[in-house]
Amino acid sequence: xxxxxxxxxxxxxxxxxxxxxxxxxxxxxxxxxxxxxxxxxxxxxxxxxxxxxxxxxxxxxxxxxxxxxxxxxxxxxxxxxxxxxxxxxxxxxxxxxxxxxxxxxxxxxxxxxxxxxxxxxxxxxxxxxxxxxxxxxxxxxxxxxxxxxxxxxxxxxxxxxxxxxxxxxxxxxxxxxxxxxxxxxxxxxxxxxxxxxxxxxxxxxxxxxxxxxxxxxxxxxxxxxxxxxxxxxxxxxxxxxxxxxxxxxx
Amino acid sequence: xxxxxxxxxxxxxxxxxxxxxxxxxxxxxxxxxxxxxxxxxxxxxxxxxxxxxxxxxxxxxxxxxxxxxxxxxxxxxxxxxxxxxxxxxxxxxxxxxxxxxxxxxxxxxxxxxxxxxxxxxxxxxxxxxxxxxxxxxxxxxxxxxxxxxxxxxxxxxxxxxxxxxxxxxxxxxxxxxxxxxxxxxxxxxxxxxxxxxxxxxxxxxxxxxxxxxxxxxxxxxxxxxxxxxxxxxxxxxxxxxxxxxxxxxxxxxxxxxxxxxxxxxxxxxxxxxxxxxxxxxxxxxxxxxxxxxxxxxxxx
Numbered sequence: 001x002x003x004x005x006x007x008x009x010x011x012x013x014x015x016x017x018x019x020x021x022x023x024x025x026x027x028x029x030x031x032x033x034x035x036x037x038x039x040x041x042x043x044x045x046x047x048x049x050x051x052x053x054x055x056x057x058x059x060x061x062x063x064x065x066x067x068x069x070x071x072x073x074x075x076x077x078x079x080x081x082x083x084x085x086x087x088x089x090x091x092x093x094x095x096x097x098x099x100x101x102x103x104x105x106x107x108x109x110x111x112x113x114x115x116x117x118x119x120x121x122x123x124x125x126x127x128x129x130x131x132x133x134x135x136x137x138x139x140x141x142x143x144x145x146x147x148x149x150x151x152x153x154x155x156x157x158x159x160x161x162x163x164x165x166x167x168x169x170x171x172x173x174x175x176x177x178x179x180x181x182x183x184x185x186x187x188x189x190x191x192x193x194x195x196x197x198x199x200x201x202x203x204x205x206x207x208x209x210x211x212x213x214x215x216x217x218x219x220x221x222x223x224x225x226x227x228x229x230x231x232x233x234x235x236x237x238x239x240x241x242x243x244x245x246x247x248x249x250x
Numbered sequence: 251x252x253x254x255x256x257x258x259x260x261x262x263x264x265x266x267x268x269x270x271x272x273x274x275x276x277x278x279x280x281x282x283x284x285x286x287x288x289x290x291x292x293x294x295x296x297x298x299x300x301x302x303x304x305x306x307x308x309x310x311x312x313x314x315x316x317x318x319x320x321x322x323x324x325x326x327x328x329x330x331x332x333x334x335x336x337x338x339x340x341x342x343x344x345x346x347x348x349x350x351x352x353x354x355x356x357x358x359x360x361x362x363x364x365x366x367x368x369x370x371x372x373x374x375x376x377x378x379x380x381x382x383x384x385x386x387x388x389x390x391x392x393x394x395x396x397x398x399x400x401x402x403x404x405x406x407x408x409x410x411x412x413x414x415x416x417x418x419x420x421x422x423x424x425x426x427x428x429x430x431x432x433x434x435x436x437x438x439x440x441x442x443x444x445x446x447x448x449x450x451x452x453x454x455x456x457x458x459x460x461x462x463x464x465x466x467x468x469x470x471x472x473x474x475x476x477x478x479x480x481x482x483x484x485x486x487x488x489x490x491x492x493x494x495x496x497x498x499x500x501x502x503x504x505x506x507x508x509x510x511x512x513x514x515x516x517x518x519x520x521x522x523x524x525x526x527x528x529x530x531x532x533x534x535x536x537x538x539x540x541x542x543x544x545x546x547x548x549x550x
Contacts, residue, residue: 052423078423089288089416099416102409103424135471140545162350172549 004030006076006159006190010060011012013043014052020222021048023059028192028207033185035205035221036194039234042212045081048161052078064159074103076159077152082144082168087137093147094132097122100154122153126180142173146180153184160184162193166200177203201225215239259496268382268449271393272488272506275446278397279455280462280484281404284289284444284476285435287463288415293347295459297354298436299304299443299452303361304449306377311368314407321392327459331357380451380503382492389448396445400438404477410475450503457507458484465514468521487513 006028021043028034036044049055051062051069054122064072100122101115123129128148129220131139139147145165154158162181166174178200185191192209195201201208203220208225210216210233217229259265305327306320329405331353339351340524354506377383385393392467404411413421422428439459444453462480470476498505519527 049419049423054419054423073423073425076423080417080419080421084419085417090467090473091416092471092478095472095513096416099413103411105409106408108408138541140542142549143545170546172546176549 003214004065004075004158004188004190006030006176008051008060009063009064011047011050011062012058013046014058015046015055017137019058019213021211022141024211026209026215026218027061028190030164030190031185031188032206033181033191033193033204035201035208036211037193037196037201037208037230037233038211038216039193039199042233044211045163046164048192048194051161052076054078074155075157076161076162077155077157079145079148079152079163080163081163082141082165087144089136090138092132093128093134093136093139093150094119094123094244096136096147097128097132097150097154100151100156103155118154118156122150125153125183126150127176137188141169142177145169145177149180149184158189160189160191162191164194164196166193166195166197174200189190198230255497259493264383264385265492265496266290267385267390268492268502269489270395271385271390271449271468272382272492274393274483275442275449276458276462276484276486276488276506277444277481278400278484279442279458280487281477281481282438283459283461283463284466284473284480285404285411285415285463286439286459287467287476288473289435291435291439292456292460294350294436295439295443296456297350298328298332299358299439299456300355301328301357302440302443302447302452303327303377304357304364305361307368309363309382311364318388324444324447325440327357327361328443329437330537332436332440373542377447379455379501380447380449380452380454382449382502384504385448393445396441400442401440403434407434408474408477411435412497450506454503454507457490457510461507461510461514462487465510465517468514468517468524471523483513484510 008024008028011021011024012019017038020184024047036047038044046055046145050057053070053073062069064075069076097119098115101118103112105111105115110229120129121237125133126149128146128150131143131147136144136147149160149162165177165181169177181191181204193205195204202225205221207219208221209218210229212233216233217224257271288294302324305323305325307323308327309316309319309323331350334353335346335350338344338353339346353414410421410426411431413424413426414431418428442459443452443455446458450458462484463476465483466476466479470479487510488506491509492502494500494509495502495505518523519525522528
């Protein structure tokens with residue numbers, strides 16, 4: 001089976017003229033779930049934003065299936081951290097998932113049968129079909145995260161960039177979200193997930209990227225998720241020089 | 251019982267005009283208020299309202315009392331304040347709210363000084379608090395044209411505006427021109443304010459630009475209803491306020507805003523979903539909390 005590939009070549013991103021990501025090169029393949037690990041300020045969010053064109057790229061490129069990412073806008077879905085969302089927004093779960101279809105429909109066209117089906121499918125896949133009429137703040141944290149995944153599914157995205165989706169979730173909600181993410185990966189999607197809980201990395205991710213301004217290590221989880229790489233990534237911050245001590249118990 | 255007083259307003263030409271103007275302004279501002287409330291632009295709108303004044307004054311000094319030039323002057327002044335705010339906040343460490351507050355206070359003061367210098371005798375309070383009974387043909391045309399421009403524009407751009415308001419970063423990642431839409435919304439806001447100038451004045455226009463959607467926000471979880479119901483509420487509320495002001499011989503602008511405020515108060519107290527009364531009479535086992543608890547149990 002051939003897979004889509006997302007290639008990041010020699011990518012440098014600066015945030016307010018301070019380099020956030022330095023000459024990063026990785027090649028990711030669809031059908032896998034990739035953990036993005038690094039301390040605060042390591043450039044994880046900057047990397048995501050650069051991949052969807054929210055911050056300017058200084059050098060390098062992001063290509064999807066051989067095309068520049070700009071030609072594949074609807075293929076890449078970015079899900080910001082939960083704290084960035086206005087949960088009191090007057091919108092129900094279903095209406096929010098419908099937003100995923102806006103790109104395909106443009107600014108005017110009305111919803112067709114296939115659009116409604118895509119929304120139904122997305123809600124079902126994320127096990128939210130009975131919660132469609134709820135206002136989004138009336139969902140639990142895990143359900144909120146899955147609602148955003150459902151929207152990306154309705155968009156028919158192939159690449160899902162998730163910024164700290166597990167933070168603030170209790171164990172059962174984490175497990176349910178992990179299941180949903182795994183199903184998406186098994187269905188041939190690429191999920192890149194920034195994550196800070198080192199204890200759960202082995203269970204969640206096929207591959208990991210260790211990032212601290214620049215690439216520390218990248219590869220299959222069982223090969224690169226080592227004590228040494230964790231130490232290298234988390235103990236010194238390349239640009240600020242400040243030490244960062246995470247919980248190293250793996 | 252003699253009910254002629256009830257229908258008396260409809261027999262006067264000036265009241266028919268006023269009602270027509272109020273219905274249009276009420277609907278347009280009410281629909282637009284959905285965006286003001288959701289984007290939290292209330293204070294921005296207040297500032298813009300004040301900054302219209304120097305433009306009016308300069309137009310008055312240069313051309314005298316002509317609705318057309320007053321309109322252009324107000325537009326230019328408001329846009330200058332809006333862009334000045336963006337320039338100061340993006341080129342220095344001064345934040346947007348500070349820049350805006352500073353500019354609009356200065357702009358308003360400049361307006362007052364200029365009006366005092368004007369040789370044309372003009373009642374400043376007409377522009378601050380409106381005089382809907384004095385709506386002329388030109389004013390009605392301005393109101394009509396602005397409504398005709400603003401409403402279809404907002405309807406046409408509903409999807410990208412909704413995406414932008416909900417999650418600006420995600421919208422931008424999907425290629426929605428987030429910044430352009432932001433400026434467009436500012437422009438629309440200024441236009442609506444100008445159309446309200448003659449009717450309720452720059453200060454009271456704010457009530458029409460906030461109250462309707464704020465009321466519907468307490469009653470509904472749908473943005474589309476905030477937009478349409480906000481429009482209808484603004485329309486009905488404005489006309490009711492105007493009629494009450496006629497029957498009771500009270501100033502019209504404040505009556506309109508008070509009616510809208512009263513409707514908001516009712517929603518605040520008695521909204522079936524988000525009202526205060528419901529929270530007070532509701533048993534201690536909160537429905538949502540209980541639902542969320544069961545959801546969590548099902549998840550585990």
